[in-house]
Amino acid sequence: MADTHTDPSTSLVALRSLTRRFTSQTRLFGRRRVLTAVSDVTLDIARGTVTGVVGESGCGKSTLARLVLRLLAVSSGSVHFDGTDLVSLSGAAMRALRRRMQMVFQDPYSSIDPRYSVRAALLEPLHVQGLRPPRAEETARVEQLMAMVGLNPSLMNSFPHQLSGGQKQRVGIARALALQPDLVVLDEPTASLDVSIQAQIIALLEQLRQDLGLTYLFISHDLSLVRYFCDRIVVMYLGRVVEILPTANTPPRHPYTRALMDSSFEPDPQRRRVVTLLQGELPDAFDLPAGCAYAARCPGATARCRQERPDLASEGAHALACHHPLN
Numbered sequence: 001m002a003d004t005h006t007d008p009s010t011s012l013v014a015l016r017s018l019t020r021r022f023t024s025q026t027r028l029f030g031r032r033r034v035l036t037a038v039s040d041v042t043l044d045i046a047r048g049t050v051t052g053v054v055g056e057s058g059c060g061k062s063t064l065a066r067l068v069l070r071l072l073a074v075s076s077g078s079v080h081f082d083g084t085d086l087v088s089l090s091g092a093a094m095r096a097l098r099r100r101m102q103m104v105f106q107d108p109y110s111s112i113d114p115r116y117s118v119r120a121a122l123l124e125p126l127h128v129q130g131l132r133p134p135r136a137e138e139t140a141r142v143e144q145l146m147a148m149v150g151l152n153p154s155l156m157n158s159f160p161h162q163l164s165g166g167q168k169q170r171v172g173i174a175r176a177l178a179l180q181p182d183l184v185v186l187d188e189p190t191a192s193l194d195v196s197i198q199a200q201i202i203a204l205l206e207q208l209r210q211d212l213g214l215t216y217l218f219i220s221h222d223l224s225l226v227r228y229f230c231d232r233i234v235v236m237y238l239g240r241v242v243e244i245l246p247t248a249n250t251p252p253r254h255p256y257t258r259a260l261m262d263s264s265f266e267p268d269p270q271r272r273r274v275v276t277l278l279q280g281e282l283p284d285a286f287d288l289p290a291g292c293a294y295a296a297r298c299p300g301a302t303a304r305c306r307q308e309r310p311d312l313a314s315e316g317a318h319a320l321a322c323h324h325p326l327n
Helices: 061-068 091-100 118-128 135-148 165-177 195-212 223-229 255-262 303-307
Strands: 011-025 032-046 050-054 076-081 101-104 183-187 215-220 232-237 240-245 313-315 318-320
Touching (some): 011 215, 032 215, 032 240, 050 223, 061 215, 091 101, 101 165, 118 135, 118 165, 135 165, 215 223, 223 232, 223 255, 232 255
Parallel strands (some): 050 232, 183 215
Antiparallel strands (some): 011 032, 232 240
């Protein structure tokens, strides 16, 4: 396992050998099968930074996000938030600490209760945490949150079906900020939005980070967006971290990361190139091969790749799990 640690004094989140397994049974008396959605992830997230996690659908990104917030139980390993081991906390202690960590979900259409007005949705986190402001201050608090995310206060009494997708996502962001968190986990927050609205949401998130000193864990399948928005990039493949790029401009050395970059569309005509699609099928996640899980799709794979799984090893701040890295 690579030493992917940063200075502990600057780390807000520290993951150590984090693993999550799910079991499945095909029929009543059938054989139980195990899927390792997140496998042996060790990673630090520095305060005030944006750490991107990228990979294809099913690679474990969203599971990792939920493990960080302890919305899912950990099978093994540990999650430390500002020095506190989340795995060992009681439910009440975890609920209190969760004020400092919030999540913005992918689908703004289903993440807000359709029975709640914008006002009720923004006050809900405060009520759940027992921080209900005096009645006279509730409206001012809601207006403040709406102003932070660029929403007109006149929408305060509107319901989700009366809002656009971009407005709904702004409500979701405002709700995440209601408890003044330090960490915000963003699980594909722009995936269901039009491109022009995506740009507005990303600009808003960047402004909020600067104004409030937030730390982001940004989950996405869009490597181009991650390279634009994030300070550091973590690339996952079938539950494992295969590469950590210390900066957005660091050239990738893992064939999978390079393939992700080559398969993304470049909107700038001056930089446009031929889009190369990823070839081959993903291995069965319930029955992963003994060696590198990417070997069946990698044009440079050798017999060693198919037999021996590469460990994540560091080259300075750049970490890589590949027997034959690219130059």
